[in-house]
Amino acid sequence: MPTDPCAQPSLMHPDQALPLLLERVQPLTETQVLPLAQALGRVLAEDQAATIDLPPFDNASMDGYAFRFDDLVHSQGQQEASLTLVGSAFAGHPYAGTCPRGTCIRIMTGAPLPPELDTVQMQELIRVEGEWIRIEAPHARGANVRRRGEEVAAGTQVLNAGTRINAAEMGVLATIGVARVRVYRRLTVAFFSTGDELRPLGSPLAAGQIYDSNRYAIQGLLSRADVDWLDLGVVADEPEALRQAFRSAAAQADMVLTSGGVSVGAADYTKQILEEEGKISFWKLAIKPGKPFAMGQIGDAIFCGLPGNPVSSMVTFYKLVWPLLNKMQGLTQTLPLLLDATLKSQIRKQAGRVEYQRGILSRNATGELEVTVTGAQGSGMLTSMSLANCFIILAQEQGDTPIGARVRVEPFNSVLC
Numbered sequence: 478m479p480t481d482p483c484a485q486p487s488l489m490h491p492d493q494a495l496p497l498l499l500e501r502v503q504p505l506t507e508t509q510v511l512p513l514a515q516a517l518g519r520v521l522a523e524d525q526a527a528t529i530d531l532p533p534f535d536n537a538s539m540d541g542y543a544f545r546f547d548d549l550v551h552s553q554g555q556q557e558a559s560l561t562l563v564g565s566a567f568a569g570h571p572y573a574g575t576c577p578r579g580t581c582i583r584i585m586t587g588a589p590l591p592p593e594l595d596t597v598q599m600q601e602l603i604r605v606e607g608e609w610i611r612i613e614a615p616h617a618r619g620a621n622v623r624r625r626g627e628e629v630a631a632g633t634q635v636l637n638a639g640t641r642i643n644a645a646e647m648g649v650l651a652t653i654g655v656a657r658v659r660v661y662r663r664l665t666v667a668f669f670s671t672g673d674e675l676r677p678l679g680s681p682l683a684a685g686q687i688y689d690s691n692r693y694a695i696q697g698l699l700s701r702a703d704v705d706w707l708d709l710g711v712v713a714d715e716p717e718a719l720r721q722a723f724r725s726a727a728a729q730a731d732m733v734l735t736s737g738g739v740s741v742g743a744a745d746y747t748k749q750i751l752e753e754e755g756k757i758s759f760w761k762l763a764i765k766p767g768k769p770f771a772m773g774q775i776g777d778a779i780f781c782g783l784p785g786n787p788v789s790s791m792v793t794f795y796k797l798v799w800p801l802l803n804k805m806q807g808l809t810q811t812l813p814l815l816l817d818a819t820l821k822s823q824i825r826k827q828a829g830r831v832e833y834q835r836g837i838l839s840r841n842a843t844g845e846l847e848v849t850v851t852g853a854q855g856s857g858m859l860t861s862m863s864l865a866n867c868f869i870i871l872a873q874e875q876g877d878t879p880i881g882a883r884v885r886v887e888p889f890n891s892v893l894c
Contacts, residue, residue: 488763490873491796491831498772498797502779504807505731507662513650516642518703519660520807525636527653530626535590537566537597538621542610544581546596546618557613562605566591581610590622597621629653639809641703661807667730667778668695669709669722671737671747672785677711690859691736691783691790698794699734701892702802719750727755727776731805734798737785747782755780763873765830766856767793779805786856791893792833792868799892815870818846818886824871824878831873835865838886848886865889 508522537543543566549558560581566572568587576582576593584590584597596618604611629635635649642650642660650658675689676682689711699706707729712722726733735747751757757773757780766789771782781798783790803810818838826832836848851864868887871878878884 488761488768488830491762491764494760494762494770495797495800498801499804499810501772502801502805504804505661505664508659509662510657510659513647513656513658516650516658516660517644517647519642519658519663521636521638521640521642521646522659522661522807523638524634525650525653525655525658526634527629527631528655529653530631531629531652532623532625532627534625536587536623537584537590538586538623539597539599540585541583541597541599541621542581542603542612543584543590543594543597544612545576545578545594548579548581549612557604557611560610560612562608562610581612595619595622637809639807641808664704664732664802664806665707665730666699666704666732666734666802667707667709667726668692668699668734668736669726670711671714671719671735672711673714675711690787691785694787694791694859695734695736695783695794698791698799698892702799704802704806714746716746716750719746720754723750723754723775723780727778727780730778732779732781732802733775734781734783736783736790751775751780751782757782762793763830764793764796765832766854767796768830770797784856787859788835788862789856791859791862795893796833813887813890816846816886816888817883818848820869820878820880820882820884821847821849823880824850824869826871826876826878828874828876832869832871832875833887834869834871835861836867836869836886837865838867838888846886848884862893 511519544560548560560579563576563580563582564572564574565583566588567585571589572582572591576591582591582594597620598612599621602613635653636646640646642658670689670692674686676686678688682688692708696706696708709722709726712718723733748759751771751773755773755775757771760770760772762768762770766786767784769784770793771780773780779801781801783793783798800810824834834854835851837851838846838848841847848867848869850869851861854861866889870885870887
């Protein structure tokens with residue numbers, strides 16, 4: 478098939494490219510219903526409303542004693558009141574008796590508050606004298622009481638479709654009694670590396686050969702992105718081997734991901750096979766490390782081709798592929814967290830591309846954010862990623878940046894951390 482006419486002939490800013498790339502993918506529509514215990518990491522496929530009030534009844538927010546606020550003797554200027562203790566309430570074991578005027582009960586955190594009582598005083602501020610409880614006056618009626626529905630009223634939407642179910646969301650769903658939840662099915666991503674120079678781990682290296690690191694980095698990235706992945710290994714630079722690899726990957730996955738062989742003008746067969754088997758655009762992005770990126774479709778699968786250099790591969794995955802996976806999973810899109818920090822090491826840069834230098838973000842003794850580069854920033858130096866906790870983002874037109882300059886940083890999220 479011919480090359481996609483939307484392919485860009487010149488360098489495009491990554492912020493301009495990403496919306497165009499996102500237009501080319503659609504969220505999954507297939508859903509499944511899972512027990513809540515199996516839903517961690519999945520994406521909600523429907524809005525979720527509370528079926529009960531939270532909390533479902535008035536209860537104590539701490540251990541203490543519950544009473545009527547009006548039973549305190551304020552009018553005579555006394556600082557404490559004497560009340561008769563008539564019983565106790567524990568979480569799961571409410572007090573079943575009555576509470577006449579001038580009485581109180583001992584109450585534990587989370588225990589239901591009897592309907593006659595409205596205030597709780599912490600146990601550290603009372604004195605017990607036989608059956609009499611002397612309570613130092615609290616500041617307000619309703620102190621230390623969690624009212625029914627004060628967090629969420631029944632019928633209120635608590636989670637939106639497109640929310641990933643993490644630990645907190647698991648707890649929220651359990652709190653409102655949801656035992657089974659409808660989620661989108663998991664994405665499957667098939668990936669492989671190309672290149673006759675790549676050797677598997679554990680084998681000796683001959684002259685000109687290197688170990689295939691990209692597949693292991695991609696495997697880690699995909700695992701963090703909460704998708705199912707298929708590692709199809711290393712495919713030789715041979716036309717029919719590549720053709721069969723692409724066909725097999727597309728038949729098994731929602732996305733096919735490769736590293737290497739997407740540079741415009743590269744002397745290999747990858748571009749030729751891609752154009753014959755699918756609809757592919759070759760993008761040249763104003764991004765460093767990176768620049769060559771391919772996207773399109775093979776069969777029913779989305780295709781993304783990453784650069785071969787290890788750091789370039791990780792950076793383009795993080796900035797371009799990860800947002801695509803989020804959309805395909807049905808996740809609500811969010812903007813990255815960007816911060817300003819003081820640069821503690823000089824950076825040399827030529828204008829022309831947006832640079833994502835790898836940095837270490839920290840706070841100094843006065844609490845101000847500082848950032849320093851991890852060292853040499855070559856696109857083949859994976860240690861620069863391992864040492865980093867953020868990107869230092871240098872604008873396309875920006876040149877050398879001196880120590881002390883304010884720079885924009887993007888802390889890594891869970892995909893890279």
